Amino acid sequence: MKTKDLTKMAICIALxxxxxxxxxxxxxxPTMVTAQTIMINVSSLLLTPQQVFITVMLYLLMGLLGFPVFAGGGSGLAYIVSPSGGFLLAxxxxxxVISLMRQKVAVNFKRYLQVTVFIGMPIIYFIGAVWMSVVTHMGLIATLNAAVLPFVIGDTLKCIIASTLALRLERLTSSTKWVTSYE
Incomplete structure (x- = not known):
């Protein structure tokens, strides 16, 4: 990977x-409202599938090692196996998948929004809800009512924000010359 790519990945982990x-x-x-889905979507829209997988894996590893990077400053294995841990794993x-699907066509807001709302968020909701259902011993419908439905409107707004940010960052980085003397 080039320095530019590693820098983008590091910035995505930090954000x-x-x-x-x-x-x-x-x-x-038991699920908190966070800005994480904005940054997951932005990262997914800006990085390649391999890069974003590594980025999320390093983020999760940091949290597992005790760095307070999860919602509310949480960390550790206990956070991952908590009712909301499935959303992180998702x-x-x-x-x-978002990254792969967005690369199929030219960069545009409509495509970014469609991929995040209709592909990314359902994957996160499904895995997170199934995980929560298993951990809490709630039925899947009850879990969907508690951990998905209250978040749909807010997450749609977060997808709009993420798509707008990613599009602007994409245009900015494509028009800016990067210093590549070390590559």
Whole structure:
């Protein structure tokens, strides 16, 4: 990988870590509202499938090793096996799929939004809900009502934000010459 790619990946890890601090709990669900999905989508739209997989894997590894990078400053294995841990693990699958699907056509807002809303978020919701259902021993329908439905409108807005940011960053980086003297 080139220095430019590694730099983009490092910035995505840092922003993903910071975005987890932009969070607040809802009284009726163990899942917190965070800005993580914005950064997962931005990272997925800017990086290749391999790059975003490595980025999310390193982010999860940091959290597992005790760095406070999960929602609300959480970390450790206990956080991953918690009811909302499945949503974090879902990022590992959804992010490369979003990246792969967005690369199929030219860069545009409509495509970015479609891929994040109709492909990425359903993957995250499905894996996260199944995980939560197993961990909490709730039925899948009850889990969907508690951990997915309350978040759909907000996550759609986050996908709009992510698609807008990614498109602008994509245009900015494609028009800017990067210093490549070390490559």
């Amino acid at each position: 993903l870590s910071v975005s987890s601090y932009l969070s607040f709990p809802l009284p009726f669900t 990022f590992l699958i959804a992010a490369p």
